[in-house]
Amino acid sequence: MEGVIDAHTRDLLTRHPGFDWTVTEFVRVVDARLPPRVFLRHCPELGQDVTTPSGVPVALQLLGSDPATLAANAEQALRLGAREIDLNFGCPAKLVNRHDGGASLLRDPCRVHAAVAAVYDAVGNEVPVTAKIRLGFSHRRLALDCAKAAEDGGASRLVVHARTRDEGYRPPAHWEWIGRIRRHLRIPVVANGDIWSLEDYWKARTLSGCRDVMLGRGALADPWLAPRIRHWLATGEQLSATPWQARAAILADFAALQRTTLPDRVVTSLIKQWLNHMRQRDAEAARRFQALKRINELETLLDGLCSERSECKRSCLEPA
Numbered sequence: 001m002e003g004v005i006d007a008h009t010r011d012l013l014t015r016h017p018g019f020d021w022t023v024t025e026f027v028r029v030v031d032a033r034l035p036p037r038v039f040l041r042h043c044p045e046l047g048q049d050v051t052t053p054s055g056v057p058v059a060l061q062l063l064g065s066d067p068a069t070l071a072a073n074a075e076q077a078l079r080l081g082a083r084e085i086d087l088n089f090g091c092p093a094k095l096v097n098r099h100d101g102g103a104s105l106l107r108d109p110c111r112v113h114a115a116v117a118a119v120y121d122a123v124g125n126e127v128p129v130t131a132k133i134r135l136g137f138s139h140r141r142l143a144l145d146c147a148k149a150a151e152d153g154g155a156s157r158l159v160v161h162a163r164t165r166d167e168g169y170r171p172p173a174h175w176e177w178i179g180r181i182r183r184h185l186r187i188p189v190v191a192n193g194d195i196w197s198l199e200d201y202w203k204a205r206t207l208s209g210c211r212d213v214m215l216g217r218g219a220l221a222d223p224w225l226a227p228r229i230r231h232w233l234a235t236g237e238q239l240s241a242t243p244w245q246a247r248a249a250i251l252a253d254f255a256a257l258q259r260t261t262l263p264d265r266v267v268t269s270l271i272k273q274w275l276n277h278m279r280q281r282d283a284e285a286a287r288r289f290q291a292l293k294r295i296n297e298l299e300t301l302l303d304g305l306c307s308e309r310s311e312c313k314r315s316c317l318e319p320a
């Protein structure tokens, strides 16, 4: 997720078993082949077997509209070691859409097909090409056609965010629409949108019929959501709610990782950004966010997350 889930976040979120794969923030492709440093910035894991430190594969995501430029950049990514190329047809940002990228291609399934086919022709013999779509731009009438276009173009997996571009992030996510798409395709379809809890996970699976789901904001709000799902699937047992200390510990670890490359002022705003995601679903995170949102000094912020630093410990959740 652009501006939110970088390599450090992927590292932290995959330290407990839960995720099967992760995806980079999108690499924006316009009209040129990008230099290696751009790919390495988005995906430092290219130098590390393209997995997170705990071994979870990382797909490299491209966002663009010109098939030839997408293909040239997919080749460049492949040369740098990418193991999966994911194409973004879901981004709703006005700037991106105005420049004809992300969800704007969903207005014309032929363009989705052309983009996927060009990338598939360029790298599809070497690595899987996958795609992510929404249900459409301003309506859902082309949802099945766009999904089929991605499949026919060579996508080997399709993630569907169950909203149109115009619906932004407004609930509800229309999980039953993902089921329609799944029944229309042969490739695996992955359900995405508004999965914040174990209950949401099960509803999304039931309504979509998908075996796999993709977590976005829910994994930031509760970094133990994926392990929670994994544990429940394996044992039928529900883990206890994520305690504040565990949330604080992940934020402290995040700060330590980010501080190795970024100035404290940037790290401070990144911590507040993640805490802002956590507060959507956790009363203590909401209380701490209110108390700390105007703090601009990193050490003070970290002290405010844990009254006692020793209190911040990474805990394994217990069965409820």
Ligand SMILES: Cc1cc2nc3c(=O)[nH]c(=O)nc-3n(C[C@H](O)[C@H](O)[C@H](O)COP(=O)(O)O)c2cc1C
Binding pocket: 001, 002, 003, 004, 024, 025, 026, 061, 088, 090, 132, 161, 192, 193, 194, 195, 214, 215, 216, 217, 218
């Ligand atoms: C801040 C932000 C950045 C995002 N960046 C990306 C991105 O780079 N690539 C992508 O495929 N989706 C991106 N998304 C969309 C999410 O992957 C996901 O499809 C969407 O948030 C719905 O799922 P959720 O309800 O689980 O968050 C982004 C979403 C947000 C809120």
